[in-house]
Amino acid sequence: MPTSLPRRRRASPVRRERAAQVNGLLAETYPDAHCELDHEGPLQLLVATVLSAQCTDARVNLVTPALFARYPSAADFAAADPEDVEEIIRSTGFFRSKAAAITGIGQALVERYGGEVPGRLEDLVTLPGVGRKTANVVLGNAFGVPGITVDTHVGRLARRLGWTRAEDPVEVEADLAALFPPEEWTMLSHRLIFHGRRTCFARKPACDRCPIAHLCPSAGTGEPPAPRRRPGPRTSATGA
Numbered sequence: 424m425p426t427s428l429p430r431r432r433r434a435s436p437v438r439r440e441r442a443a444q445v446n447g448l449l450a451e452t453y454p455d456a457h458c459e460l461d462h463e464g465p466l467q468l469l470v471a472t473v474l475s476a477q478c479t480d481a482r483v484n485l486v487t488p489a490l491f492a493r494y495p496s497a498a499d500f501a502a503a504d505p506e507d508v509e510e511i512i513r514s515t516g517f518f519r520s521k522a523a524a525i526t527g528i529g530q531a532l533v534e535r536y537g538g539e540v541p542g543r544l545e546d547l548v549t550l551p552g553v554g555r556k557t558a559n560v561v562l563g564n565a566f567g568v569p570g571i572t573v574d575t576h577v578g579r580l581a582r583r584l585g586w587t588r589a590e591d592p593v594e595v596e597a598d599l600a601a602l603f604p605p606e607e608w609t610m611l612s613h614r615l616i617f618h619g620r621r622t623c624f625a626r627k628p629a630c631d632r633c634p635i636a637h638l639c640p641s642a643g644t645g646e647p648p649a650p651r652r653r654p655g656p657r658t659s660a661t662g663a
C-alpha cells in the first residue's frame with residue numbers, strides 16, 4: 424500500500440482560485456457537512472469505515488451500536504469469534520471478509536500499538552482491510568490530520584469539475600492535493616460527499632438546482648470535460 428502520493432506540480436493560480444470558489448460555495452451550501460458514520464473515538468470510526476465498503480452509511484449506523492456495545496475495545500475485537508461478529512454485521516454485505524478484517528485489526532492494534540489506533544497514515548495502512556481511503560477518514564475525523572477521502576462521490580465530482588481525469592483514487596487524491604491547501608482537505612471531502620449524495624448524483628445529476636453549475640464544466644450533462652487536444656504539427660492544406 425503506497426504511503427506517499429504520486430508527485431504533482433502545484434496547480435496554476437487560476438485553477439486554484441476557481442477550485443477555491445467551488446469549495447467556498449459548497450461550504451455555504453453544506454455548513455453542517457460532516458462524517459455521516461456514527462462513532463465515538465478512532466477505533467469506532469476505523470471499524471465503521473471498514474464496514475462502509477460497498478454499503479451505505481445509514482446501514483452501517485444500524486449495526487454499529489450493537490457491535491460497539493459488545494466489543495468496546497481493540498482487545499475485545501482481537502478476542503472475538505469472527506462468526507459472532509459476522510452475525511452482527513451480516514446486513515452490511517461482504518460480512519465474512521469484513522469480520523476477518525475487524526478482528527484482524529483488533530489483533531494488530533493489540534500486538535503492535537498497545538491497543539490504540541495509530542495516528543499516522545503509514546501505520547494505519549498496515550492494518551488488515553485498511554487502505555488510504557479508510558486511513559484518511561480516520562486521520563481527518565479522529566486525529567485532526569488533513570486527509571482527502573477519495574470515495575466514489577469524490578472521484579466522480581472531481582472528474583466532473585475538471586479537477587482530475589484519473590480514475591485511480593490515489594491519482595485523484597494527488598490531483599486534489601495539488602489544487603487545495605491541506606487545511607481544506609478533510610472538509611472538502613465531506614462537502615463533495617454531501618453534494619454527491621444530494622445533488623450531483625451518479626446517474627442523473629440535478630444540475631438545474633446545483634449551486635456550482637456556473638463553475639462546472641459538466642453542467643447539464645454530467646459528462647466530465649473532454650481532454651484538451653494538443654495542437655499537432657502544422658501541415659499544408661494539401662498535406663504536403
Ligand code: SF4
Nearest residue numbers: 623628630633636639
Ligand atoms: S453542475 Fe451538474 S455535474 Fe456539475 S457539480 Fe453540479 S450537479 Fe454535478
